Amino acid sequence: MSEPYPFPSGPRPRRRGHRVLRVMAAFVVLVAIAAYLTVQYLTGGNGTPRCVVVSGADDGTSYEFTPEQAANAATISAVGTSRELPERAVTIALATALQESGLRNIAHGDRDSLGLFQQRPSQGWGTEQQIQDPVYAAGEFYEHLVKVDGYEALPLTVAAQRVQRSGYPEAYAKHEPDATLLAAALTGRSAATLTCEGRRETTGARTAYAGGPDAVRNALARDFGDGAFEAAGAVVSSEDGASAQASPPPSPTVSPVAGTVTIPLRDAGDENEVRQRGWKMAHWAVANSSRLGVERVSFAGREWVAESRAGAWRAVEGTAGDAAGSPTEVRIVTGQ
Incomplete structure (x- = not known):
């Protein structure tokens, strides 16, 4: 029977090449992190344009959103105030659009639902082209809302549901705080509370x-x-x-x-x-x-x-x- 092959004695040779690669990899990671943090500092966010609305009560409450969402929210509010509707109506409309589309004028949805409020041509809300016009869509929402008796005093979920007939009526409630901040700013009740970076956004229909x-x-x-x-x-x-x-x-x-x-x-x-x-x-x-x-x-x-x-x-x-x-x-x- 042969004897087992003897293990080599003495220290193993150092693999300098592997150590150099590890050092270089760590350096690359640090450079990437530094670049990311620099962008965060300079833009105040993740490098994409953003808007922020804060509470006029200076209580630290805020909501951050995109320029596309801000433009759509401004249209919804403008249509409401031009009809001399109260701030509560604007709040209900904004909360509804936040739930239905995330304040984005989308060209898809459940069955034939479209636009900011996911209105359906088959249910008499208008043509596809009309519904995807934010001014028209907001106007149609308000037309139905004002027909709801006492909508200003109703819980937001109830008022929104009587317009929308959604399968998930309670979902509107979670958007009420953000919609309240937006409505206060966009109706002009809260001064200097809405800001945007103003940089051109490269995505979105608007x-x-x-x-x-x-x-x-x-x-x-x-x-x-x-x-x-x-x-x-x-x-x-x-x-x-x-x-x-x-x-x-x-x-x-x-x-x-x-x-x-x-x-x-x-x-x-x-x-x-x-x-x-x-x-x-x-x-x-x-x-x-x-x-x-x-x-x-x-x-x-x-x-x-x-x-x-x-x-x-x-x-x-x-x-x-x-x-x-x-x-x-x-x-x-x-x-x-």
Whole structure:
């Protein structure tokens, strides 16, 4: 019988190549982590454009969402307020759209359901094309909501269910806190509570819109209605300094700055009404900043600037009489 092969004596040779590879791999991982953290710091998030709405009560409550969702939420609110419906109606509509579509104008759903509210052509809500128009879809929701007796006093789930006839009626309740924050900002009750980074979003149906002052005017008229927009007497400053009026205006003073839309508020009512209408328009402009190329919005001594740290509102620099901070007009500056 042969003897077993003897094991080699002495220390084993070191595998320097493996150690070098491990060090290089660890270095690559550290570089990747550093790059990720840098993006997080610079963008305030994960590198994609974002919007945030916070509580006007300064209690730390907030809701983070995308520019596409913000634009759709702003449309839903604008359609409701243009019909002079209360904030509660807007809250119910927003909570419903959050549940049904995540505030996205989607082209699919259960059976033939479509759009923000997952309305069905086969159930008489309109044509496929109509339902996928956010203004039309929101208008149809409100048309049905106002027919619900005492909807303002009903629990949100009950009011929404009487419109939607959903198979999961309790699901609306979980969206009420976020919808409440959004409604307070978009109806103008809570000042300077909605911010967006203002960077162009590369996904979503709403990015097809062109930017610039004319696009802002058209979108204002579309969301709030021609009558409401004309009553505001909005003014667009053109490149040569000439001003185009939406209707015979209350003769506002407009600086000849290219790409600026000015919405006078002098005839909006008392001081509280002027303030609320101003913040409603200002928040609408911020919510639509990514799709309309809005770079700056100012009202009542506060200013939002695109791509600043999460687009936070700040005090307007300059003299107390600076028109950019006027409490009687909203100024929207675009990049075109």
